[in-house]
Amino acid sequence: MLRWLFLALVVTTLPARAEExxxxxxxxxxxxxxxxxxxxxxIFGAVKREAPIVKAxxxxxxxxxxxxxxxxxxxxxxxxxxxxxxxxxxxxxxAPSFYAVATSGPFGEVLKDVEDLRHRISIPRxxxxxxxxxxxxxxxxxxxxxxxxxxxxxxYQMLENSVQFDEQTLFRTSISMPANxxxxxxxxxxxxxxGGDVVSTYxxxxxxxxxxxxxWLFNLSRExxxxxxxxxxxxxxxxxxxxxxxxxMLRQG
Numbered sequence: 001m002l003r004w005l006f007l008a009l010v011v012t013t014l015p016a017r018a019e020e021x022x023x024x025x026x027x028x029x030x031x032x033x034x035x036x037x038x039x040x041x042x043i044f045g046a047v048k049r050e051a052p053i054v055k056a057x058x059x060x061x062x063x064x065x066x067x068x069x070x071x072x073x074x075x076x077x078x079x080x081x082x083x084x085x086x087x088x089x090x091x092x093x094x095a096p097s098f099y100a101v102a103t104s105g106p107f108g109e110v111l112k113d114v115e116d117l118r119h120r121i122s123i124p125r126x127x128x129x130x131x132x133x134x135x136x137x138x139x140x141x142x143x144x145x146x147x148x149x150x151x152x153x154x155x156y157q158m159l160e161n162s163v164q165f166d167e168q169t170l171f172r173t174s175i176s177m178p179a180n181x182x183x184x185x186x187x188x189x190x191x192x193x194x195g196g197d198v199v200s201t202y203x204x205x206x207x208x209x210x211x212x213x214x215x216w217l218f219n220l221s222r223e224x225x226x227x228x229x230x231x232x233x234x235x236x237x238x239x240x241x242x243x244x245x246x247x248x249m250l251r252q253g
Contacts, residue, residue: 019059020048021190021202030177030186030208038179041065041206043102044172045190059199060103060110061163061171062191064121065206067098068184069128074142090142094128097182099156102173104163112196119191119198123147123156154178181208 023045030039043063072092101121103110116122129143150156155178163173185205192200 018050019192020200021192022046022048023188023190023202023204030181030206039177041175041177042172043175043188043190044170045202046171047169047192057195059165059168060105060193061165062104062107062111062121062193063102063163063173063175064126064187064189064191065098065100065175066096066126066187066189067182067208068186069094069096070182071095072146074145076142090129092127092129092143092146095146095150096126097155097184098177098186099123099126099150100159100175101157102159102162102175104165104171105161107158107160110193110196111191111198115191115193115196115198119189119201121189121191123158153180155180177208183208 023043030041043065047059072095073089074092075089101107101123107122111121116125120126124143124147127143127146147156154176157175159173159175163171165171186208188204188206190202191198
C-alpha cells in the first residue's frame with residue numbers, strides 16, 4: 001500500500017509539459033497526374049504554453065519530411081581495360097525516397113548530436129545501413145553516394161535557417177517536393193528544442209498518390225503486366241506510324 005501511495009505522489013509531482021507543438025499543413029494530400037511538375041507544402045504551427053515564456057535559452061524548431069523508405073543497391077564502377085564496369089555493390093537497407101529537414105537556425109546549434117541520434121533526424125541518420133559484404137572496407141561511402149545523388153535531384157534537402165519563428169510562438173516554412181516523387185505516406189515530424197534538447201514533438205502524414213490516367217496505368221502494370229506490355233507496344237507502333245505519315249505529308253506538300 002505504501003509503495004502505491006509513493007508512486008502516486010511521484011506522478012502527481014511530475015511537472016506538466018509547459019510547451020507543446022500545434023501543427024498545420026497547407027495540404028495533406030498530393031496528387032500525381034500526367035502534368036505533375038512538383039508541389040510546395042506550407043507547414044505552419046504554434047507553440048502552446050501552460051506557463052510564461054522562458055527567456056533563455058530560446059526555443060528552436062526542426063521540421064523533417066520523409067517519404068517511404070526502401071532498400072537501395074549502390075554499385076561502384078571502375079575503369080578496367082578502357083571500359084567502366086561494376087565492381088562492388090552494397091545494399092542500403094532503408095533509405096527515404098524523399099527527405100527534407102528545415103530548421104530555424106544552424107542544425108548543429110538547434111539540435112544536440114545525442115538527440116539527433118535518438119530521433120534520427122539528420123539526413124545520414126535517416127538512412128539505415130546495417131552491414132556490407134566482407135571485403136568492402138568503406139561501406140559508409142556507399143551511403144554518402146546515395147545522399148549525394150539524391151541531393152542533386154532535390155530528393156534530399158537540408159534547409160537550415162528556413163523556418164521563420166515569430167515571437168517564440170508562431171512558426172512556418174515551405175518544403176518544395178520535386179516531380180519524381182514516390183507514392184506513399186510522407187511523415188512530417190516537428191521537433192521543438194531548447195538548448196539543443198527536444199522538449200516536444202508532433203507528427204502528421206501527407207498522402208502522395210497517382211490519380212486519373214497515371215493511377216490506371218500504374219495499376220495495370222502491376223496487376224496485368226502482359227496487357228500493359230501489349231498496350232505499350234500498340235501505342236509505340238501507332239505513334240511511329242503517325243509520325244511517319246505526318247513526315248510523308250510534309251514532304252509531299
